[in-house]
Amino acid sequence: MPEGDTVRRAATRLDSALAGRRLVRAELRWPSVATVDLVGATVLGTQSVGKHLLTRLDDGRTLHTHLRMDGTWRIEPTGSDRAAARSHEVRVVLADGEWTAIGRLLGMVDVVATADEASVVGHLGPDLLGSQVDVEEILRRWAGAGSRPVAEVLLDQRVAAGLGTIFTAEALFAEGIWPWAPADEVADPARLLLAGRRQLQRSVLHDVRPGKVYGRERLPCPRCGTRITVGRAGEPPQDRQIYYCPRCQAP
Template sequence: MPEGDVLRRTAQRLDVALTGHVVVRSDLRWPSAATVDLVGTTVVGTRSYGKHLLTRFDDGRTLHTHLRMEGRWRVARTGSPQAAARSDEVRAVLATQEWTAVGYQLGMLDVVRTTDEHAVIGHLGPDLLGETVDAEEALRRWAARRATPVAEVLLDQRVVAGIGTIYAAESLFAERIWPWTPADAVRDPSRLLAVARRQMQQSVASGRPPGRVHGRLRQPCVRCGTPIAVGQARKPPMERPIFYCPRCQAPPTG
């Protein structure tokens, strides 16, 4: 599932293409929004919040989308073959005179009043890529998870929003923390969250995640040469793979 860095870059692309322009074509191929017409509105902007996207319009409405596993937004020149959006994978089309944004295989889609955005994202923790992060609130939510394995807490969008398997693994590797350490035994959760935030910010800027441990099963650790292993966070059907170095991230003694 795309993580916060990918959603931030997606929001930036939609922002550049659509913001300040009038919608000339609106096609929401979603049962609960099929009759919604956004033609004639002006796009105010698109922002990401964790793994969610919020596209706002000047009539006080917001298009909320979530990519889940397979979703993606693509931008094409209006009038081009790509902008025709004839694929049965298309779930949303927003077009201006110049650019057309096409949402494929979106996992969630809602149209809500902008003042009611909390109805779709209000359950989430602080956005780790927000301009500011409410660290006090994040730590309060962290503490409530008590002895839950730290990898699972990082993946919990109700604690902080935006981290997935990549940045859970990469931040834990950077701090040499065993992924199944109880959350209340992590010495400095705020430092760990700051590391994940910095890694994601760097990826937004470069387009590349760290790549030091995630997805490198049986390849040598970049620090010690030990083959990278993979374990499981959370229970089925919500299990997620967590890559780690058995030596650099050895279980705490005692």
């Protein structure tokens, strides 16, 4: 599933194409909102919240989308053949006179009143890519996780929003923490969370992910040379792969 850095870059692309512009085409190819008409509204901007996108309009409505596993947003010149968006995989089309934004294989599409955005993102913890992160609120939620494995808590968007399997593995490796250590035994959870935040920020700015352990099963650890291994965090069918160094991140 795309992580917070990917979603933030998608928000930036949508802003560059649509922010401040009036929609001349708006197709919501999603059953629950198929009859909603957004044409004529001006896009105020798009904000990422964890793995969610909120595209706000000047008429008091917000288009909420989520990429899920396979979703993408791409931008094409309005009037071009690719902007026609004929594929059955297209879920949303938003266009102004110059650019067309095409949402393919999106996993969520909703239209809500901007004042009611909490109905779609209110369950999330603070966004680790937010301009100011409420660390105290995250730690309050962290404390409520008790002895759950730390990797599961990092992946729980209700605690802090934005980390997925890549940045969870990389943040744990950076801090030398065993992924299945009880969360309430982690000495400094704020430090761990801020390590993940810094990695997300670097990826947004430079489009380069850490790549120390994730996806490197059986390859040597960049610190000690031990072969990277992979385990599972969470309960099936929601369990996720977690890569780690069995020596640098020993229990």
